[in-house]
Amino acid sequence: MKKVFSRPKSLKNTAFHYCGGCGHSIAHRLIAESIDELDIQDRIIGVPPAGCAVIAYNYFDIDMLESPHGRGCAVATGIKRVLPDRVVFSYQGDGDLAAIGTAETFHAANRGENITVIFINNAVYGMTGGQMAPTTLLGQVSTTTPPGRSALLDGHPVHFSEILGQLPGTMYVERCAVNTPANVMKAKKAVKKAFQYQMDNVGFSLIEILSQCPTNWKMSPVEACRWVNEVMMKEYPLGIIKDSKR
Amino acid sequence: MIRKTIFAGFGGQGVLMMGYIYAHTVMNEGYHVTYLPSYGVEVRGGTANCTVAVSDEEIASPIASEPDYLVVMNKPSLYTYQNRVAPQGIIFLNSSIIDTRPTRKDLNIHDVPVGDIAGKLGNPRVQNVVMMGSFIKKTGLITPEAFLKGLKQILGEKKKSAMEINRKAFAAGYELEI
Amino acid sequence: MQGNRVIGEAAIRAGCRFYAGYPITPQNELTEYMADNMRRAKGGTFIQAESEIAAINMVLGAAAAGARAMTSSSSPGISLKQEGISSLAADELPAVIVNIMRGGPGLGNILPSQGDYFQATRGGGHGDYRTIVLAPASVQELADLTMDAFDLADRYRNPVLILADGMMGQMMEPVEFSDPSSRQYPECYILKGKGKGKSKFIRGLILDAIRMEEHNWKLYRKYQVITQKEVRFETFWTDDAEILIVAYGTAARIAKGAIKRSREMGIPVGLIRPITLWPFPMEVIRSFAERVENFLVFEMNTGQMVEDVQLALGGIGKVQFYGRPGGVIPTPAELAKVIAYQARKK
Structure with missing residues (x-):
């Protein structure tokens, strides 16, 4: 019998700890499939963040170095400069990347570091229990914006991918989602392309993935997927923000 | 034996260079030496100073709270440092632009019109080397040959053509009546 | 350089x-x-x-x-x-x-x-x-x-x-x-x-x-x-010392100058200079306490290493402190005065 579906080689045989309906497990799988297809499992190094994905090294069967909160791009810079022929990526959430790690992310992009950043945007701080993230939508309820995020008091949702798209050092930025099979396929293509760009020495790339967080959004997984479509994408439209090779 | 010197003046007068060449030279001659430049905000503010300590044994502090010698290239430096100089110490004074005298009477004041001499040589940039000529003669710690050798080593890193005018400047300072 | x-x-x-x-x-x-x-x-x-x-x-x-x-x-x-x-x-x-x-x-x-x-x-x-x-x-x-x-x-x-x-x-x-x-x-x-x-x-x-x-x-x-x-330290003029200064880095240099001056005046003073601050030379300092009673810790702060010296001595001997914080660099002469004062007091 022909095997048509199996666990990617780059994932360990470990069940994900992520909540039901969470986008992280899908994103992990897309990364692992891309690694397999590009045949780089032996020479890729990942940098997981502080956040829900903090123990990503339990799942990926690749070399990984944990980063302090927000510093993924600085840590990845250090690795990549020492080992330029390895493929290096950081995996970061919205709080990690767009709040505490703003400077590190921005300047790694501005230096045009030849690394890949996977940016998981679920509009909340997941691991710490659903506080406001820089990407939380206006009016969205979080544990630290109980009446809903107010522009006046809490500021606006940050469009970090668009900001990075403005930098000459950035080579490829795309926003994807993992809420429908079609979007998952597109996201996979984007992740793989970003790795390929790095292997071709093109430069800095970032893939933002709108990711559902049913637990902290207090929704069922199906509702959460729908919310990504109907609400989140209005604020954060999908598509290529910058592609220097196109 | 320990001898401490403060060199002070405007930024651009080659004050740090004077101390550096001196420190380099006495090091060549086998002395213990420390060179401590002023740094940070002060430098950006337009004044410069450095301290050179020379000794035949290990130097405890590179700071000169009571320098034996003070080389002042401008008036503000004279005001700042004159009261620090050790009793009976020597002040080397750029008499081309400093028109006042220290108020202390115990000091040995040595006027060096570095601006006039350098002007006659046709290069105002060598005022500091004129001063060093006089300083080396008066302090007598090292020979003029040793100083010129040190100077050459340092200039050698930049350009060799500069040596000629510097040699003249040094000689002019060295030959001054003291 | x-x-x-x-x-x-x-x-x-x-x-x-x-x-x-x-x-x-x-x-x-x-x-x-x-x-x-x-x-x-x-x-x-x-x-x-x-x-x-x-x-x-x-x-x-x-x-x-x-x-x-x-x-x-x-x-x-x-x-x-x-x-x-x-x-x-x-x-x-x-x-x-x-x-x-x-x-x-x-x-x-x-x-x-x-x-x-x-x-x-x-x-x-x-x-x-x-x-x-x-x-x-x-x-x-x-x-x-x-x-x-x-x-x-x-x-x-x-x-x-x-x-x-x-x-x-x-x-x-x-x-x-x-x-x-x-x-x-x-x-x-x-x-x-x-x-x-x-x-x-x-x-x-x-x-x-x-x-x-x-x-x-x-x-x-x-x-x-x-x-x-990995403990490292230097001792200076400690053999016959009755007062021991403990100082490191720049302060230790100044202390050496002060010790030379004090020795000229006949005050038997020496220096323990920790080179590793962690690990701290606890045992060395303690061993000196067997014959020296007076310790003077000298730092360019308001008193930090002095706590380690006290810990090392565990209540034996007298620990005095002299410090200049804030970027002030004391002179050897100034410290020599402090030493002279300690010598008179003891």
Whole structure:
């Protein structure tokens, strides 16, 4: 019998700890499939963040170095400069990347570091229990914006991918989602392309993935997927923000 | 034996260079030496100073709270440092632009019109080397040959053509009546 | 050569091939020296980082990837680096961090100070860890200890701090560089892609309490070994001393000058100079207490190392303290007066 579906080689045989309906497990799988297809499992190094994905090294069967909160791009810079022929990526959430790690992310992009950043945007701080993230939508309820995020008091949702798209050092930025099979396929293509760009020495790339967080959004997984479509994408439209090779 | 010197003046007068060449030279001659430049905000503010300590044994502090010698290239430096100089110490004074005298009477004041001499040589940039000529003669710690050798080593890193005018400047300072 | 540049040169000679830093006075010449010279070294990387935090985290990445890595800063910047230093200690990664101390707290000033003793010797960041702390007292020692720092960092897979101050960094003195030893760092700790083998991960996050405890005890045992093996100190004129000064770095230099003056006046005074501030030469100081009663701790702060001296003595002997914080550099004459006063009192 022909095997048509199996666990990617780059994932360990470990069940994900992520909540039901969470986008992280899908994103992990897309990364692992891309690694397999590009045949780089032996020479890729990942940098997981502080956040829900903090123990990503339990799942990926690749070399990984944990980063302090927000510093993924600085840590990845250090690795990549020492080992330029390895493929290096950081995996970061919205709080990690767009709040505490703003400077590190921005300047790694501005230096045009030849690394890949996977940016998981679920509009909340997941691991710490659903506080406001820089990407939380206006009016969205979080544990630290109980009446809903107010522009006046809490500021606006940050469009970090668009900001990075403005930098000459950035080579490829795309926003994807993992809420429908079609979007998952597109996201996979984007992740793989970003790795390929790095292997071709093109430069800095970032893939933002709108990711559902049913637990902290207090929704069922199906509702959460729908919310990504109907609400989140209005604020954060999908598509290529910058592609220097196109 | 320990001898401490403060060199002070405007930024651009080659004050740090004077101390550096001196420190380099006495090091060549086998002395213990420390060179401590002023740094940070002060430098950006337009004044410069450095301290050179020379000794035949290990130097405890590179700071000169009571320098034996003070080389002042401008008036503000004279005001700042004159009261620090050790009793009976020597002040080397750029008499081309400093028109006042220290108020202390115990000091040995040595006027060096570095601006006039350098002007006659046709290069105002060598005022500091004129001063060093006089300083080396008066302090007598090292020979003029040793100083010129040190100077050459340092200039050698930049350009060799500069040596000629510097040699003249040094000689002019060295030959001054003291 | 100037102290700051000497550190840079010694580091490159010791095989440092990754440097990330951020400008701050009075250590800028070191960053500039690395910018000039690191790229000349084969495979060397220099990065002017966007912050001290980024710099130390780049060092974290570089160290994990197998490079001898270094960063440098001055007091306020070292505070920012603590997150990364704590991570390096947790991850058991080697790195050298240089602190050219200046006056504090807060922005303070840019003058030489020893206000960061507590921060340096108590780990500095969060969590249960220590860093080896080397305190040079001359430009020559800056060179020697910088080279040693890389070896120590590798040997114990632990961050090593060089704790000097603005005067050490700015001062020029003659220096000779010794030959570096060849690097002994096991390949198995280097992260470079799993290759054909098993995948590795380096991390400090250990959610399970028992395992975290195990890791803490493991680190503790390592620190115990360091404490037993790596204590360094210098004694000066201690043989017949009735008063012992304890001072390090710039303060120790000044103390030597003061001791010479005091000896001329017939006061029997000597110096214990800790070269490693952590591990601290506890036993050496205690052993002196068997015959010396009077200790005078001299620091360019309001009294930090004095607590370690008191700990070492455990109530035996008399410990006095003289300090000048805030960037004031006392003179040997000033300290000699303090010594004379102590001598009269006793």
